[in-house]
Amino acid sequence: MHPRLLKTFLAVARSRNITRAAEAVHLAQSSVSDQIQSLESELGAALFTRSKTGLDLTSAGLALKPIAEDLLRLDGEARAAVQAAAGEASGSLTIGALETIASARLAPWLPGFQARHPDITVRMKVTDSGALRHLLEDGDIDVAFCFDRRDVTKGAAADRLARRTIVAEPLVLVAAPGQGSAPSDLAALATLRFVATEPGCIYRHLFDTAFAEAGVAAPKFVAEVGSIGTIARLVAAGAGLGLVPRLAVSDALARGDLAELPWPSPMRAAPLVMIWRRRRVQPPALRRLLAAARDTLAPVSERSPTSSEPESANRSKALL
Structure with a gap:
């Protein structure tokens, strides 16, 4: 089984769609279909069945998937070992x-x-x-x-x-210039309007945790936005306050487009x-x-x- 065929097989298994799989492996849809057919012919078993929601793995496909992942991992390690032994860093x-x-x-x-x-x-x-x-x-x-x-x-x-922490990025509470001072406690801060990131984001997690640990209900949000840049622009326009990483708004703070307000309790940094x-x-x-x-x-x-x-x-x- 050629690694190229296994990579295509896994792309289809994950996306359950020939078109998306073709985009993932940078091939034409017809090439993806041909490779799947070639692999099925080599193994003597159908790997996918079509359903209303997409392509589902057959029992043979389910059996192949973890083995294909292991084979591709070993293929990568073999190439890496040869490159390291040859002193290649390209x-x-x-x-x-x-x-x-x-x-x-x-x-x-x-x-x-x-x-x-x-x-x-x-x-x-x-x-x-x-x-x-x-x-x-x-x-x-x-x-x-x-x-x-x-x-x-x-x-x-x-x-x-494996992971390594590079730096702890501080979060800052930002507001539109001239909006005034922040309340001295979280309960009062929770009564104000906020523009926040969506659930699942580290900034949102730290924001929600800060209020939860203080026993205070989190504020209601004017908007939940996936882009920090958009949040900064909404805050600058007066839509509400925002809690964002300093590195993302340092230029806006320096220009005076945003004002930094003190957070009224200890705030954890976001580990990068x-x-x-x-x-x-x-x-x-x-x-x-x-x-x-x-x-x-x-x-x-x-x-x-x-x-x-x-x-x-x-x-x-x-x-x-």
Whole structure:
């Protein structure tokens, strides 16, 4: 079974749709269909059956899926081992990131990395946290840059991933200029209007947790928005207050488009992490990117002390 056929099979299994699978593996729909037929002919069994909701795996397909995932993982590790033994550090990498991190952290940093490593081609996918986890687990990206939420990264899937905290990004309470001062306690703050991120986002999680731990009902939201940039514009227009990462609004604060207000209780920072799949041998190109991100991505003044890094981050050092 050629790895190319297994990759196409897994793309169809995950998307349950030939069109979306073709987009994922960058093939024409007819090529995806031909490859699935070729794999079914080789194995002597149908792998999919069509239903009203899409393509479903047959019992044979369900049996093949975990084995195909293992075979592709071993194929990648074999290539990485050969590259490492040959001293090769070239190759291509795909990194995934949240919009805020991509624009504020990675965009200024990547050109320097690529200048130091011209033989490494880097592609970037920008999407939400949930999609990043799926892309990473499926092998569609090599490393994800996101904000850590331990409450949604437990279990076997988390055990297959290594992570390192790069920096703790502070959150700030922002308002339109001249809107006035913030209340001195969370109960009074909860009576005001807010523009918030959607449920599942780390900022929203920290926001909801702050009120819950104080025994105060969270405010009602004027809007729930997936884009931090849109939230900043709505806040600047007077729609309500917002709790956002400082790195996303530092320019707006400096220009006076937004005003920072004090948060009336201790507020946790959002830990910015890079997450990658554990392997016996990491591709040399990925090792270089992980090491460079560890050493140079966060400004020196913002790096967390080594002694405060979580145990999982310390374990990650051995993998770099």
